[in-house]
Amino acid sequence: xxxxxxxxxxxxxxxxxxxxxxxxxxxxxxxxxxxxxxxxxxxxxxxxxxxxxxxxxxxxxxxxxxxxxxxxxxxxxxxxxxxxxxxxxxxxxxxxxxxxxxxxxxxxxxxxxxxxxxxxxxxxxxxxxxxxxxxxxxxxxxxxxxxxxxxxxxxxxxxxxxxxxxxxxxxxxxxxxxxxxxxxxxxxxxxxxxxxxxxxxxxxxxxxxxxxxxxxxxxxxxxxxxxxxxxxxxxxxxxxxxxxxxxxxxxxxxxxxxxxxxxxxxxxxxxxxxxxxxxxxxxxxxxxxxxxxxxxxxxxxxxxxxxxxxxxxxxxxxxxxxxxxxxxxxxxxxxxxxxxxxxxxxxxxxxxxxxxxxxxxxxxxxxxxxxxxxxxxxxxxxxxxxxxxxxxxxxxxxxxxxxxxxxxxxxxxxxxxxxxxxxxxxxxxxxxxxxxxxxxxxxxxxxxxxxxxxxxxxxxxxxxxxxxxxxxxxxxxxxxxxxxxxxxxxxxxxxxxxxxxxxxxxxxxxxxxxxxxxxxxxxxxxxxxxxxxxxxxxxxxxxxxxxxxxxxxxxxxxxxxxxxxxxxxxxxxxxxxxxxxxxxxxxxxxxxxxxxxxxxxxxxxxxxxxxxxxxxxxxxxxxxxxxxxxxxxxxxxxxxxxxxxxxxxxxxxxxxxxxxxxxxxxxxxxxxxxxxxxxxxxxxxxxxxxxxxxxxxxxxxxxxxxxxxxxxxxxxxxxxxxxxxxxxxxxxxxxxxxxxxxxxxxxxxxxxxxxxxxxxxxxxxxxxxxxxxxxxxxxxxxxxxxxxxxxxxxxxxxxxxxxxxxxxxxxxxxxxxxxxxxxxxxxxxxxxxxxxxxxxxxxxxxxxxxxxxxxxxxxxxxxxxxxxxxxxxxxxxxxxxxxxxxxxxxxxxxxxxxxxxxxxxxxxxxxxxxxxxxxxxxxxxxxxxxxxxxxxxxxxxxxxxx
Numbered sequence: 010x011x012x013x014x015x016x017x018x019x020x021x022x023x024x025x026x027x028x029x030x031x032x033x034x035x036x037x038x039x040x041x042x043x044x045x046x047x048x049x050x051x052x053x054x055x056x057x058x059x060x061x062x063x064x065x066x067x068x069x070x071x072x073x074x075x076x077x078x079x080x081x082x083x084x085x086x087x088x089x090x091x092x093x094x095x096x097x098x099x100x101x102x103x104x105x106x107x108x109x110x111x112x113x114x115x116x117x118x119x120x121x122x123x124x125x126x127x128x129x130x131x132x133x134x135x136x137x138x139x140x141x142x143x144x145x146x147x148x149x150x151x152x153x154x155x156x157x158x159x160x161x162x163x164x165x166x167x168x169x170x171x172x173x174x175x176x177x178x179x180x181x182x183x184x185x186x187x188x189x190x191x192x193x194x195x196x197x198x199x200x201x202x203x204x205x206x207x208x209x210x211x212x213x214x215x216x217x218x219x220x221x222x223x224x225x226x227x228x229x230x231x232x233x234x235x236x237x238x239x240x241x242x243x244x245x246x247x248x249x250x251x252x253x254x255x256x257x258x259x260x261x262x263x264x265x266x267x268x269x270x271x272x273x274x275x276x277x278x279x280x281x282x283x284x285x286x287x288x289x290x291x292x293x294x295x296x297x298x299x300x301x302x303x304x305x306x307x308x309x310x311x312x313x314x315x316x317x318x319x320x321x322x323x324x325x326x327x328x329x330x331x332x333x334x335x336x337x338x339x340x341x342x343x344x345x346x347x348x349x350x351x352x353x354x355x356x357x358x359x360x361x362x363x364x365x366x367x368x369x370x371x372x373x374x375x376x377x378x379x380x381x382x383x384x385x386x387x388x389x390x391x392x393x394x395x396x397x398x399x400x401x402x403x404x405x406x407x408x409x410x411x412x413x414x415x416x417x418x419x420x421x422x423x424x425x426x427x428x429x430x431x432x433x434x435x436x437x438x439x440x441x442x443x444x445x446x447x448x449x450x451x452x453x454x455x456x457x458x459x460x461x462x463x464x465x466x467x468x469x470x471x472x473x474x475x476x477x478x479x480x481x482x483x484x485x486x487x488x489x490x491x492x493x494x495x496x497x498x499x500x501x502x503x504x505x506x507x508x509x510x511x512x513x514x515x516x517x518x519x520x521x522x523x524x525x526x527x528x529x530x531x532x533x534x535x536x537x538x539x540x541x542x543x544x545x546x547x548x549x550x551x552x553x554x555x556x557x558x559x560x561x562x563x564x565x566x567x568x569x570x571x572x573x574x575x576x577x578x579x580x581x582x583x584x585x586x587x588x589x590x591x592x593x594x595x596x597x598x599x600x601x602x603x604x605x606x607x608x609x610x611x612x613x614x615x616x617x618x619x620x621x622x623x624x625x626x627x628x629x630x631x632x633x634x635x636x637x638x639x640x641x642x643x644x645x646x647x648x649x650x651x652x653x654x655x656x657x658x659x660x661x662x663x664x665x666x667x668x669x670x671x672x673x674x675x676x677x678x679x680x681x682x683x684x685x686x687x688x689x690x691x692x693x694x695x696x697x698x699x700x701x702x703x704x705x706x707x708x709x710x711x712x713x714x715x716x717x718x719x720x721x722x723x724x725x726x727x728x729x730x731x732x733x734x735x736x737x738x739x740x741x742x743x744x745x746x747x748x749x750x751x752x753x754x755x756x757x758x759x760x761x762x763x764x765x766x767x768x769x770x771x772x773x774x775x776x777x778x779x780x781x782x783x784x785x786x787x788x789x790x791x792x793x794x795x796x797x798x799x800x801x802x803x804x805x806x807x808x809x810x811x812x813x814x815x816x817x818x819x820x821x822x823x824x825x826x827x828x829x830x831x832x833x834x835x836x837x838x839x840x841x842x843x844x845x846x847x848x849x850x851x852x853x854x855x856x857x858x859x860x861x862x863x864x865x866x867x868x869x870x871x872x873x874x875x876x877x878x879x880x881x882x883x884x885x886x887x888x889x890x891x892x893x894x895x896x897x898x899x900x901x902x903x904x905x906x907x908x909x910x911x912x913x914x915x916x917x918x919x920x921x922x923x924x925x926x927x928x929x930x931x932x933x934x935x936x937x938x939x940x941x942x943x944x945x946x947x948x949x950x951x952x953x954x955x
Contacts, residue, residue, distance in 0.1 A: 010092065011045055011046060011092055011093055011094035011327055012045055012094075012833060012837075013327075013362045013363070013365060014365060014385075014605050014764065014837045015045045015046040015094065015096070015328065015365060015764045016043075016045040016046075016764070016826070016829045016830060016833055016836065016837070017043060017044050017045055017046070017759070017764065017765050017766075017767065017826050017829060018044065018045070018046045018047070018048040018096060018607065018764060018765070018766045018767070019039050019042070019044040019046070019047055019048060019766075019767045019769070020048045020049075020050070020612065020613070020766060020767065020768045020769055021035070021047060021048070021049050021050065021769050022050045022061070022613060022769055022784055023049055023050050023051075023052050023062065023072075023075050024059075024060055024062075024074075024075075025058070025074040025075070026786065027786070028074070028075040028076045028080060029052070029075050029076040029080035029081050029083065029084040030076055030080050030083060030084070032047065032049070032084050033080075033083050033084040033086075033087040033088075035789055036084075036087040036088060036090075036091050036093060037091065037793075038789060038792065038793040038796065039091075039093065040091045040092075040093060041793075041796055041797075041823075042772070042796060042822065042823055042826060043822075043823055043825075043826025043827050043829065043830055044093065044767070044826070045093060045094060045830075046093060046094035046095065046096050046327065046328060046365075047088060047093060047094070047095050047096065048096040048098070048328075048330065048766060049095065049096065049097055049098060050062050050098050050613070051063055051065060051097070051098050051099065051100050051332070052071060052072050052075055052081070052097065053065050053067065053068055053070065053071060053072060053099075053100075053316065053317075054066055054067040054068075054069075054070040054071065054072050054073065055072055055074075055105065056105045056108065056110060057074065057110065058074075059072075059074075059105075060781065060784065061613070061784075062098075062100075063100055063103075063293075063299070063332065064104075064105030064298070064299060065100050065104050065105060066104060066105045066110045066111040066112075067111070067112070068104075068312065068313045068314070068315065068316060068317075069312070069315050069316050070316065071316070085325045089325075094327035094328060094365075095325065095326055095327055095328070096326075096327065096328035096329065096330055096365065096367075097317065097320075097326055097328070097329055097330065098330045098332055099317060099329050099330065099331055099332060100332045100333075101302065101304050101313055101314075101331060101332070101337065101343065102293065102301060102302060102304075102332060102333045102334075102336035102337055103292075103293040103299045103300060103301050103302055103333075103336065104130075104299070104300055104302060105298060105299060106130075106298055106299070106300040107147075107149055107181050107297070107298040108180045108181055108182065108298075109180065109181070109182035113126040113129055113130075114126075114130070114300065115182060115184055116184075117129075117130060117132075117145070117275070118145070118147075118183060118184050118274070118275060118276050119184035119185075119186060119187075119275070120186075120227060120275065121134070121142065121143060121144065121145075121186075121275030122134050122143055122275075123227070128303060128306045128308065128309060129302055129303060129306065129308075129309040129312070130290055130291075130300050130301065130302065130303065131290060131291035131300075131301040131302070131303050132145050132289060132290045132291075133289040133290070133445060134289070136289045136445065136448070137277060137289050140277065142275070143275070144274070144275050144276050144277055145275065145276050145277075145289060145290055146276070146277050146279055146283070146284075146287060146288050146289050146290070147181075147183070147276050147277065147278050147279060148279045148280065148281045148282070148283045148284035148288060148297050149178060149181050149278065149279075149281060149297070149298075150162075150178065150278055150279060150280045150281060151280075151281065152280060153280050154278055154279055154280060157178070157278075157280075158256070158264055158267065158268060158271075159256050159264055160256070161255060161256045162178060162179070163176055163177070163178050163267065163271070163278065164176065164177050164178075164254075164255075165177075165185075165193070165251055165254040165267060165270070166251075167244065167247045167248070167251065169238060169243075169244040169247075170238065171234055171238065172233075172234035172235055172236070172237035172238030172239075173185075173187075173234050174190060174193055176267075176270075176271060176274075178278070183271075183274070183276065183278070185270070185274065186273070186274055186275065187219065187229075187230045187233055187234065188219055189270060189273055189274075190216070190219065190233070190237070191216035191217065191219055192216075192270065193270070194212045194213065194215065194216040194237070194247075195213065195216050196250065196253050196254075196266060197212075197246065197247050197249075197250025197251055197253060198212050198213055198246060198250060199250070199253070200249075200250035200251075200252060200253035201246050201247075201249035201250035203246045203249065203250065206242070206246065207241075207242065208240055208241060208242035208243045208245070208246045209246050211240045211243065212237070212240055212243055212246060212247070215233070215236050215237055215240070218233060218236065219233055253266055254266055254267040254270070281297060282706075284297050284441055285437055285438065285440055285441060285706070286440050286441055286444065287441050287444070288441040288442070288445075289445070291442070291551065292442075293333070293336065294438075294439075294555045294558065294559060295438035295439060295555070295559065301336065301551075303338070304337060304338075304343055305337070305338045305339055305342065305343070310343075310346060314347070314350065317329070318350060318351070318354055321351055321354055321355065321364060322354040322355065322357065322358045323358070324358065324360055326364075327364070327365060328364060328365035328366065328367070329364060329365070329366050329367070330366075330367045330368070330369065330388060331344075331366065331367065331368045331369065331384075332369050333369055334368040334369060334370055334381070335370065335371075335482055335483045335550075335551075335554035336551060336554065336555075337551075338547045338548075338550075338551060339487055339488070339547065340368075340379065340381055340485060341379070341380060341381055341382065341485060341487060342487065344366075344368075344381040344382045344383055344384055345382045345383075347366070347383070348363075348364075348366075348382050348383035351363070351364045351383075363383060364383070365385060365605075366383050366384050366385060367384065367385055367386060367387065367388055367606065367607055368381060368384050368386075368387055368388070369387070369388050370387045370388075370482075371390060371391075371482050371557075371558070371578065371579045372387065372390075372391045372579065373480065373481045373482070373581070374581055374584055376481050377494065378603060379485045385603070385605040385606055386603045386605060386606015386607065386763070387606050387607065388606075388607045388609060388612070388766070389606060389607040389608045389609035389763065389766060390577070390578050390579025390580075390609065390612075391579050392599075392606075392607075392608045392609070392758075392761075392763060393577060393578075393579065393580075393608075393609050393610050393615070394575075394577055394579055394580040394581075394584075395587065395592065395595060396610065396754050396757050396758065397574060397575065397577065397580070397622065397626060398575075398584065398585075398586050398587040399586070399587045399589070399592045399757070399855065399872065400623070400626050400750050400753065400754065400872050400873075401572075401574075401575075401586040401587075401626055401629045402586070402629040402630045402873045402875075403585065403586040403629075404629075404632075405628065405629035405630055405631070405632035406571075406572070406585075406586070406629060406632075407632075408632030408633060408635075408636060409571045409572050409628060409629065409632050409635070410571045411636070412571070412632070412635065412636040412639060412640075413570055413571035413572075413665065415640075416639055416640065416643055416661065416664075416665045417570055417661050417662045417664075417665040417666075418660075418661040418662060419568060419569060419570070419662055422583075423565070423569050423581075423582060423583045424583075426565045426568050426569050427560060427561055427565045428477060430559075430560040430561070430564035430565045430568065430700075431476070431477050431556060431557075431560040432477070433560075433564065433700055434556060434559045434560045434564065435473065435476070435477075435556065437706060438559060438706065439552070439555060439556055439559065442552055442555075443469075443472075443473070443476075443552070444469075445548075446472060446545065446548060446549060446552060447465060447468060447469040447472055448465070449541065449544065449545045449548065450468045450469075450472055450521070450524065450545060451463075451464075451465040451468050451469075452541060453520075453524060453529075453537060453538065453541050453542055453545060454468060454520060456536070456537055456538055456541070457536040457537050458536070459536075460520050463514065463517055463520065467512070467514060467517060468517065468521075470510075471506065471510070471517045471518055471521050472521065474505075474506035474509050474510060475502050475503060475506045475518075475521060475525075476502075476549075476552070476553060476556055477506070478501075478502045478505035478506050478509075479498075479502045479553050479556075479557070480498065480501065480502065481498060481553075481557070482553060482554040482557045482558070483550045483551070483553050483554045484498050484499060484525075484550055484553075485550070486525070486526065486527060486546050486547065486550060488527075488543050488547075490526070490527050490531070491525075491526040491527060495526075496526055499522060499525050499526055500522065503518050503521065503522045506518060524542050524545055524546060525546050525549060526546075527542060527543065527546055529542050530542045530543070562578055563698050564698060564699065564700055566582070566616065566698075567666070567695050567696075567698040567699040568662065568699050568701070569582060570662065570665060570666050570669065572625060572626075572628060572629065572669075573616070573617070573625055573666065573669045573670070573673070574617075574622045574623075574625035574626045574628075574673075576616055577615060577616055577617075577622065578612075578614055578615055578616065586629075588852075589843075589846070589852070589854075589855045590843075592855060593841075593843035593857060596761055596762055596841045596843075596857065597841050597843070599761075599762040599763065599841075600762040600839070600840060600841040604762045604763065604837065604838065605763070605764060605837065606763055606764065607763060607764050607765075607766050608758050608761065608763035608764060608765050608766065609758075609766045609768070610622075610754055610755075610758055610768075610771075611768035611771050611775055611783070612766075612768055613768070613780060613783065613784060614780065615768075615779070615783070616779045617670075617673060617674075617777065617778055617779060617783075618673075618674075618771070618774075618775035618776050618777035618778070618783060619751065619754065619768075619771055619775050620747065620748070620751045620771075620774045620775045620776055620818075621673035621674055621775065621776045621777065621778070622673070623747045623748075623750035623751040623754055624672060624673045624743050624744060624746075624747030624748075624750070624776075625669060625672065625673045625743075625747075626747070626750050627743050627746035627747045627750060627874075627875075628669070628672070628743065630746060630873055630874070630875040631742065631743065631746070631875060634739070634742070635739075638735065638739045639665065639668050641735065642668055642732055642735060642736070643664065643665075643668075645729070645731055645732045645735070646664070646723060646729070646732060649719050649722045649723060649728075649729070650664075650719065651715050651718075651719070653709075653711045653712045653715045654709075654711065654712070656702055656712065658702075658712050658715035658716055658719065659692070659696070659715070659716045659719050660696075660701065660702055662699065662701070663692060663695060663696050663699070663702075663716065664719075666692075666695055667688070667692060667720070667723070670688065670691060670692075670695075670778065671688065671736055671740070672736070672739065672740050672743050673747075673776065674687070674688070674776045674777075674778060675736065675737070675740035675744070675776075676737065676740065682721075684724065685720060685721050685724040685725075687778060687782055688720050688724065688778075689716075689717045689720040689721060690782070691778045691779065691782065692716050692717070692719075692720050693713055693716065693717065694779060696712075696713065696716060742878075744813075745874075745878050745882070745883070745884065746874045746875055746878055748774070748812055749871065749874045749878070749884060749927045750872070750874070751774070751818065752817070752818065752821060752926055752927055752928055753855075753870040753871055753872055753927055753928060755818065755821055755822060755825070755928075756821070756825065756868065756870050756928040756930060757855075757868075757870055759822075759825035759826065759828075759829065760825065760828075760836070760859065760866065760868045760930060761841075761857075762839075762841055762859075764837075765829075767822070768783075769787050770787035770788075770789075770792070772792055772815070772818060772819040772822050773792065773814070773815030773816070773818060773819060774813075774815040774818060792819060795816050795819055796819060796823060799816075799819075799820050799823070803820040803824075805817070805820075805906065805907065805924065805925035805926060806924075806925045808820055808925065809884065809925040809926070817925075817926075821906070821926065821928065824905060824906055824930075825905075825930065828866065828905050828930065828932070831932075832861075832864050832866060832932070834861040834862065834864070835859050835860060835861045835864050835865065835866055836859060836866075838861055839859040839860050839861035839864075839865075839866075840859065840860050840861065841857060841858075841859060842857060842858040842859070842860065842897065842899075843856075843857050844856035844857055844858055844867070844869075844894050844895060844896060844897055844899075845894070845895045845897070846892055846893065846894050846895075847892070847893050847895065848890075848891040848892040848893050849891040849892075850887075850889070850890035850891045850892040850919065851892050852873065853871055853872060853873050853874075853887070853890050853892055853919075854869055854870070854871060854872075854890070854892045854894065854919065854922070855869070855870050855871075855872060856868065856869040856870075856894040856917075858896075858897070858899050858933065858935070860899075860935040863934065863935065864932075864934075864935075865899055865932070865933040865934060865935040866905075866930065866931065866932060866933060867896065867899055867901060867917075867929070867930070867931050867933045868929070868930050869894055869917060869922045869928070869929040869930075870927060870928050870929075871887060871890075871923060871927035871928070874927065876889060876890075877889060877890065884925075884927070886919075886920070886923045886924055886925070887919035887920065887922065887923040887927070888919075888920070890919040891919070892918070892919045893916055893917065893918045893919075894916065894917040894918075894922070895915075895916060896915055896916060896917065896933075897936065898935070898936025898937075898938070899933045899934070899935055899936060900915075900933055900934045900936075901917075901931045901932075901933050902931065902932045902933055902934060903931060903932055904929070904930075904931045905930040905931055905932060906924075906926060906928065906929070906930060907924060917929065
């Protein structure tokens with residue numbers, strides 16, 4: 010049985026092209042690598058052709074495109090045979106909607122609020138204008154509704170097998186309410202001239218059968234549809250008569266007939282751009298075809314978790330990663346319900362161990378993890394950024410900032426860029442959600458005589474200032490009230506909002522603050538609707554997360570570019586680098602408080618590959634050289650720049666972004682142009698995310714065409730020979746320092762407190778860009794072959810000499826994971842001990858020990874390598890670093906990487922620590938003072954992997 014707490018996880022992106030059987034064939038390789046748990050992307054039934062699995066359409070079924078139940082059983086058996094666990098990336102927050110594949114959504118469209126699934130989706134039924142019975146806005150049309158209607162793009166169709174009618178807009182199915190079938194049958198029989206035909210007469214008889222057109226009954230509907238389907242010759246009559254709903258240039262009647270029919274449905278069709286200002290169902294961020302789920306509803310919770318709980322009870326699922334936990338109305342309630350359910354089924358199955366549970370959660374600097382029952386921690390973005398900030402050379406930051414201001418033209422401080430981005434997002438992609446919140450606040454204010462004079466416009470303005478100043482992703486207020494932490498966060502944002510407010514009604518913020526904390530309906534307060542206030546406060550929390558994500562990660566990170574390595578999910582590029590002492594303080598706290606959360610350095614969502622990021626971190630050591638090179642490149646490429654509509658193409662911002670991107674992703678792959686295509690695709694994405702010259706919502710095609718042409722010219726040897734030569738030379742320099750950074754990053758991830766996660770393929774150098782570039786197929790066969798060739802004693806100097814192929818990283822990964830396998834308690838529950846480093850070069854070395862009982866590991870990694878890389882040609886193994894580590898009583902037993910080397914017992918110097926690698930990891934015995942009382946004979950101390 011795999012360990013309850015993973016020793017190491019490996020993320021697999023499952024798709025139609027890499028399914029359950031492909032994953033099963035990979036199990037022996039992952040076992041040999043030292044992985045304890047496969048960490049799989051969502052594998053429940055998703056939309057056909059999904060490349061990520063987050064657009065689930067049926068939580069009760071496995072994805073048939075991955076092989077379905079039978080293939081999953083084969084994967085499960087392979088994992089069991091290898092004693093590996095399985096962690097599922099689970100999606101409780103939303104489902105894929107639209108098209109014709111989500112049964113819940115189709116039922117809601119057909120039956121409206123009376124659908125048993127209406128409570129599953131977060132729909133504000135009463136807010137749709139001109140729909141007295143309520144309805145859901147469907148912004149699915151590619152152009153204005155009237156244009157689509159008159160062009161015949163919305164088509165009424167009959168399903169002869171079901172006896173049902175639906176309107177179709179290309180792949181989108183829009184069920185017609187059964188109580189309107191009578192109107193359709195009368196119309197089509199008349200249009201077909203079939204009133205005297207037997208089939209026509211029978212259809213007209215059925216048209217009268219529905220009990221009450223004003224009050225449709227679900228119980229009667231199946232028989233009603235079956236009666237239509239059973240009419241002999243009925244399908245032919247209907248097919249002949251449906252032209253009554255097909256627009257004709259010479260006859261406006263069909264357009265009017267179809268329009269009237271559509272207006273009587275539980276939905277309203279609209280141009281997709283309408284969603285910018287008007288929508289009445291909660292989405293995943295601004296994605297119209299991902300609708301939010303109300304898992305706070307117990308029936309929905311039970312239905313959504315049915316299959317997952319079965320897999321847990323059968324012990325085929327050993328862990329779960331909860332996607333977008335901040336999207337849920339009450340994450341703490343959700344986590345508690347999930348843990349209770351898991352405990353019940355596991356005990357019934359004779360397995361009382363808790364389920365390893367993680368959440369996808371972004372924590373701001375200094376923000377504590379919210380209390381979520383049974384959750385071990387996050388997926389580790391905060392630790393990715395912690396490692397990056399440790400490896401940065403703070404001396405280079407001012408120079409990088411100066412260069413960026415000069416070459417990118419961006420002079421605004423980061424805080425102002427984020428604020429501008431928030432304004433843009435509020436006014437565009439999330440404007441409709443913000444309008445819903447404003448109206449809810451206005452209804453609350455209007456419900457009491459003390460506040461009814463606050464107008465919608467003023468309340469909207471106050472709420473706008475509040476969310477603009479909100480400092481984190483969300484608070485965690487529950488219907489029972491707000492914690493002191495949440496109160497402080499809300500009060501801070503309210504105070505900052507007041508500072509910017511204008512006008513006489515400053516006390517409007519008292520209402521807003523009391524609504525957000527629920528004090529407005531607390532003890533001694535009366536006159537306000539508790540249901541409305543609670544709904545508003547919880548909905549605001551679901552709004553601030555998407556606002557922050559779209560503004561910070563997907564806008565500001567593409568506008569502020571002094572060092573792209575810091576523009577990473579969960580990061581903040583203006584935070585200062587970390588000293589070893591600051592790193593140690595964080596690690597000691599993590600070891601004490603949350604040692605089982607994940608540590609990641611790459612995911613499917615990171616902005617660039619972990620080794621591309623490590624290269625860019627090296628620019629902090631080469632700030633002067635970088636300024637010279639980037640300025641020179643800009644001069645060389647001035648002739649490639651064009652003007653589009655009076656604008657520079659590319660903008661200076663995007664051009665500077667491209668230069669960093671090239672250094673991180675170099676070299677050019679093959680002469681087939683693949684590299685240029687990848688960089689061009691990245692350039693378009695970066696420009697759209699920045700939302701300055703172009704955007705996803707309103708693409709500027711001429712600008713994007715010019716940008717693509719610039720990239721291809723930039724990477725054309727015949728047009729940019731001098732530039733490519735200069736980039737290649739500088740990239741070689743950066744690549745060496747970056748590779749050393751990468752190996753230090755790897756050693757830290759594998760040995761610091763936390764569970765190290767390895768994204769697919771990153772055992773070799775990972776120079777990928779943001780998705781979809783980081784989801785390209787992985788050559789697993791090549792990695793397995795290289796792993797098998799190492800044997801028990803890798804030739805580290807030879808691997809270092811051929812380091813460009815990435816095998817040195819794979820070899821170190823296996824050796825470190827072997828150590829974790831050999832000493833599991835040291836890494837899952839061990840204490841963290843900083844080790845002092847002395848000497849003039851002490852700042853180049855980070856050293857610590859991990860210990861549990863009578864076992865220990867000593868870890869030393871290098872950083873800031875420029876002075877030891879011989880002008881970028883090779884690594885001089887720390888020569889010139891006057892640095893020594895005081896082992897504080899830990900006694901080295903054997904070097905993990907180089908077991909043939911003699912090991913010192915009390916002191917480590919740079920020349921002893923570092924050889925072909927900038928990493929020293931050794932098994933050790935702890936000093937007597939740190940050992941617990943003797944309970945049993947100590948385990949034999951051997952080298953990891955031996």
